[in-house]
Amino acid sequence: MTAPPPPGGTVFDIGYQRYTGAREGRGRGRRAVFKDGVRAAMGFGRGARAKFLPWTFVAILSFIGLIMALIAGAADRIGGPGTSDQLPSHGDFYGIASIILFVFAAVVAPELLCRDRREGVINLYLVRPLTGSDYVLARWSAFFTVMVAACWLPQFILLTGLAMGDPTPVQYLRDHWLDIPRFLAAGVVMAAYVTTLALLTASFTTRRAYASVFLVGLFVITVPFTAGSASEIGGTAGRWISMFNLTNIPVHVNDVIFGEASEITEGAPAGELPKMLLVAWYVLWTLGPGAVLWSRYRKLTP
Amino acid sequence: MSGDRAPVIRVDGVSRWFGSVVAVSDVSFDVTPGITGLLGPNGAGKTTLLRLITGLAATSSGTVTVLGEPVRDNPPLYGRLGVMSEHESVYGFLEGREFVELMGRLRGVRSLERAVDRAIALVDLADAQHRPMGTYSRGMRQRMRLAATLVHDPEILILDEPLNGADPRQRVHFQQLLKELAADGRTIVLSSHILEEVEQVADTVLLIVNGKLAASGGFRAIRAALNERPYHVRVMCDAPRKLASAVVTLDSVDAVNVDPDGAIVVLSRNVRDLQIELPKLAQAAAISLRRVEPLDDSLESVFGYLVER
């Protein structure tokens, strides 16, 4: 309404403001996809319903860490200092919590990939200066960050609990400071593995539910099967069968980092194999799926 | 549009909110046999209102009565109601005919075969009826959904944007069909955001803007009513009083108010002329116009819809 319409066809300027600011490139796009991934996974900026599942899992993991710390403190008080050294500690946490971490990833990871493909939103991302591999890398980083946080938080809770429970917290920390870089590294190991597998599964289907069930089904099938038959068969064959226990693959690396077998993997025949082999196996099972995931998204065009 | 018979659908003081978002705000109207068009911009609340009328959603306050009975939690009523929702998704694995049969069975249709044949013939899809609906084009899906809506010969039809994706030929066919159905005494409520669609078939129009009922009644009556209300147009310029005294001389202007913040509000019943003359006036008086905007929010959209022809 700012000018009279000239005869024969008009385009009105209804005040649409042209963007005159800076236009940033791929890096900005990647960061945006990353940030959106973290928000989608943890339900930030969405209602309470979206927060329920992810935060429940975080709470459970933290709770496990807390319980471990409390039990250690109680054991020290009852049996004298040093009793708690026998109990599960940082090196065992990931083994104990692995099933929770896997279910967490199975339930939350599909949220980041499946929805976009189902609703066709992926095309909106791809018409930006953002390639398919940018997108999947940003999403991977987002979920990896979430998983690392979920792995580290309970460990820090455990550390705090153990230090507080000790009569001389500072001395405790000085004696056990090596645990910290160990559980940080093991956490990264765990997170990378879980993230890659979960996202790979999610990249094969557009319904979140199918991805979740498939992933959990995969673990439910392989874990008891390999555990059972490995101890039955024994010997080298048994060790190799035990290597296919998917939940233990990152835990073996955790054991390598901590230098001793954790509670969960103590009986696993695979633990008898040379350390380098276990680490290489882990790398295979993380990089392999990662490469497949990357190639699935690399060739996507809008 | 006579008022002496009981209305087929009565919407009484209906509101619906989702948290702090009000989708429908205190709407009341009656629907009688014939075609009623529900018109409004996207996001105005048409779909929510239709879902409230069909009982798919519950009202936050107010009541909806269809054929004298509450529509919510009243399954037997659906035998007389045919509903086509805005969602175009169907069971892709079902053949078109199977889908219509399923809908017919669920609504208790007797002599199903004949009813299905009739419905499919009405939408002219007899040659595609044995293909899975997943292979249909968008227009074909809409038409088969319409057939499913008509299979039980309902006396009331509620159609939410039924012409989405219809090509011009289908549109003409569809409008013809609707008129025939209405001529048999049925009550049809049809929603759209496209003026022409509604104008060509509807006897009565309900205009929804921002969740509120902005106008209702016959088309021409609404236009006439609108023409009698002056519109408020706010003008910001660098010499308000000077402009005001010039503007008040225009025929198209009813009155001018000067706001304390330096803007003037022009009341006019002929904004088209105002549009042409105001800039001329400003130019002649060497006043620069900084901003010209209508103050009637609801009329901004009504404006474009009903008056701009």
Place this chain on the structure above:
Amino acid sequence: MRSVYRLTLRQLLGRWRLSIMTVLSALPVVIAVLATHSSSAPSVQEFEDVAFSTLLAGSIAPLVVLAIATAAFANEIEDKTLANLTLAAIPRWQIVLPKLLAVITIAAPFIAVSALLTSHIAFLADAKATLAVTVSAVVGVVLYSSAFVWLGLVTTQAIGVGLLYIVLWEGFFSRFVSGVRLLSIRHYSIAWMHGLDARRFAAPDHLGFTVAIITSAIVFGGFLLLSIRRLRKMDVP
């Protein structure tokens, strides 16, 4: 009702789902075969504990049912086709019940055959024990189906919540907290097993058979009624 039943059957039968269910159901059988053919055969108690209590009732059965039951309504809600059914002139229970029966029709045979074969192998063709295991497995399927169909109606995150329930409640808490056993479908299923074949499966700390029958009926009926109520009250997309 038949139309909804048949429609749901067609909706839920898909290649991927069927393959996953077959593999999951085959697992206990394979373990049974391995266990009986190994030199260090586990005792009945151990075997029962692992194969049936943990594996079958605790994870395989609920997972299989979860995959199918949540889809019964959740898929319709996600695809926005549920209105096709709710706009029918039939009472709501005639929508919920056939869907529930379709879920059971699909899930039960897998679990039943799995249970049948597993116990047949493990207990060396002891008919009564086999029957007990199979019946209790089917009871478990029926109960899980009613619970997860309701879950699929109530939330879009049905799988996540269902998995939490399976892993945490059934898998963790019900082992260690005895009060939880009264609210655990897995334990009802086990109680049926013990109730049907007391001579082989009797154990003191499980629920009594009569109590289990009653609670099973209450759970099934309860979830069915909740589902019907939910369908009536909800806003259908």
